[in-house]
Amino acid sequence: MTNRSTVLALLVVASVGIAGCRRTPPAAAPAPTPAPDNSAQARADSIAAAQRRADSLAAARAAEARDAAARAATQRELADILSARVYFDYDRDALRDDAMATLDQKAAVLQANTGVTMTITGHTDERGSDEYNLALGQRRAAQVKRYLVSKGIDGARLTTQSMGESQPAVQGSDEGAYQQNRRAEFDARNAGSLVRPGA
């Protein structure tokens, strides 16, 4: 067996040790023959090189993970903007200031992501006629759509529907529950990889 083959064997053992299991310390493989004088240095060098390669790989993976986390955070943030509910006053379909602020953010995300389409669902609280509340929910969804279209969003990307009082967000027969239930909800499609507005 030559020195060269010994070094290669050690290198393979070391690499497998490092790559295979971090917790195992670099093992001193039993050498079949006594090592020459320069072999210790070469062995250390090769171990260091393997370590550097592993470190750089880990660094690259970490950076990738950081980027992915950042992208996921952005995705979540933008998806949250798209799904944020808007709320209404009793028996009204007029948009309040807080609703318009929410819709302005949505419009910006929709502008930056032209492939995204959305279903807008209007809901009402439990008071009043079931039948009229279905119409009121539809009117709320349509009002939201009109506002988004006024902000430059293609109306063909926006579908409206109403659930009336049939799907309350929260149970209860007090104003707190009523306010949570007088809302429009948003369901976005093709929104898997959202781009931040202005990016």
Added chain:
Amino acid sequence: MRSVLRSSRALAALAALLVLAPVALHAQDTTTRGVRIGLSYDPSGKPGVVVLPVSGAGGDSIAAIVSRDLDFGDRVNVIMLDAASAGAAARASVPNWALLAKLGAAAAVQVTPTASGLHVAIYNVATKQTARIRDYPAPSMHATRAWRSAVHSMSDDIELALTGVRGIASTRVLFERGRRLWEVDSDGEQLTALTTAEAPGSSEWSPDGRSIVYNTYTPSQIVVQAIGGRPRVVAAGSGVYISPVFSPDGSSIVYAHGVDDGVDIYSVPVSGGTPRRISIGRGSDNVAPSFSPDGRRIAFMSGRAGHPEIYTMDADGTNADLLTPLDIGESAYRASPDWAPDGRQVAFQSRIAGTFQVMTVSLRDRGLKQLTSDGSNEDPSWAPDGRHLVFVSTRSGTRQLWVLDVESGRTRQLTRGAPVRLPAWSPRLAGD
């Protein structure tokens, strides 16, 4: 509680016997159809009737069902027999006229099961004569749904003989519970799930009682379904489809539909076809159509004046007119109109002091009448006799169906259990 009511009712009839028996017979002769709405009706002025004990298989059930049917009809005063009287009556081979007179009965009903069905004799206590004899077909298996229907149908004919007006025992009420449609007999029995469709909304019967129509939310559509048959979509698409009804001739479905520019009332043939818009809402919401009995007018609710009110229009959408008088002060919220079978008034719900109550408005003079005040009361639907209304009330703590006799003000609870919505009373049904 019940026995107290029974005995007090019997006492009242007993006390009034001498005066009232001839009145009852007179009413039988002159009343041919319907009831004069708005007539002040003295509850104790109803003829006393005894349903005699019935022998044979299912006899007790027959007597109980007929008694309850007549009682729920609110046109006669059903006198319940105590055990001693029942025994005495059952032992008698001929009517015990003295006992019947003592109980305050103007008439007695004797039902006898036969090989082919049910034999009914109606006795006139004042003249001590048999007033009428008739045989009714009935299935031999008692306590089945078909058997109960046959007994209800017989009760209605007995009520016709006693009062001149056919009863409403052989009717059912359709309603929504737990995202399904259900039907229940008018006496609260035979609760049956009708559809498997998710999230049905309001529903209505066809004029012949053989089909229903309803809307669903997801998908948004109008569905016609024969009782016991499969659902068939007659209108569908984006936006909302709301509150379908049959036209009185059964040929078309009229419903509310809207996407982005308000909700209007449309008509589509039952067999399918292109929907035609009827109402001209100009962006407002127009829902809950209800036909006049002659099919020429439609009552509906509209937000065109800024708040929900009841309007009428011709069946082609022309001549729209506010039906409910405008309120001064608190903005009104009036909804869910249902045109009475006699054509003379429309029932609806109106917001009063923050909660809903059932009211009627007269077509003749636009006079309003408030019918409820206990809890929140919504979605009235007329029985085919034009005298009883079913509606949703919270008076028991949860949303349940209640029946009101608008003549006497008497109420009874029709459903119990999980909350319900949107009742629709059937026309008189042929036996099934």
